[in-house]
Structure formats: C-alpha cells, structure tokens
Amino acid sequence: VQLQASGGGLVQAGGSLKLSCTFSGRSFGSYAIGWFRQGPGKEREFVASINGAGTNTIYAESAQGRFAISRDNANPTAYLQMNALKPEDTAVYSCARAGGYYQTHQESSYYYWGQGTLVTVSS
16 A cells, blocks of 8 residues: 655645645555644644545544545545645645544554655745
8 A cells, every 4th residue: 555645835825735645555445534744843633534435524623614635536546625725734744544434533543654745835
C-alpha cells in the first residue's frame, strides 16, 4: 500500500487549493481515508476523513465549512478541497488510509501514511 499527497503550494490568504492523494494497493474503497496536517512547531492534527464509499465525512472544527474531502474509488484518489485559506492553515498535509471502513478522527486508526505536501498561506 502506498499513498502520495500532492497539490500543495503557496497561496494568498482567502485563496483555494485542492490536494490529491493517490493510492496504490488493493481494495481502496474498503477503507476510510483521512487528511492530517502538521504546522511549524506543532503536533500533527486531524483535518478530515471520509468513509470507504465516500458517503460520510467528518471534519476538524478548524476545517468545517471551508474544506471538503472527497474520493474517487474508480481512480483510487482522495481529495481535499481547501477554500478561504488562512495563514494558520500553513502546514504539511498528509493523507492516510485507515484500517477500517468508517471515517474516523483517531490518528491511531490509520495504518498507512503517505508523504506530505506543503501548503503555505501568506497573509
């Protein structure tokens, strides 16, 4: 199982970015996918998660209403659409595959992690 996040970059406050998480391995649609981030000098934190079918999602309070997680099981990829970005959203964003089907915020539930992609939001 391999995951790779991409799509990060430099954006001005108020702007948007869409991150992608490509997946290689079996049974992509059987497992939840989560996005996490780690800002400078901060611990890694949960951002969003989506269940295996892509029908249920959960978000961190900081992401609610601004970010949207989605997935395409036919082309094993997950996405994180980020709108109204703020300087405090600056972080390395990583995607991860959970050990189960249901969306979860618990970091310990994620077994496979991809390399992150850096998002920098300028003020």
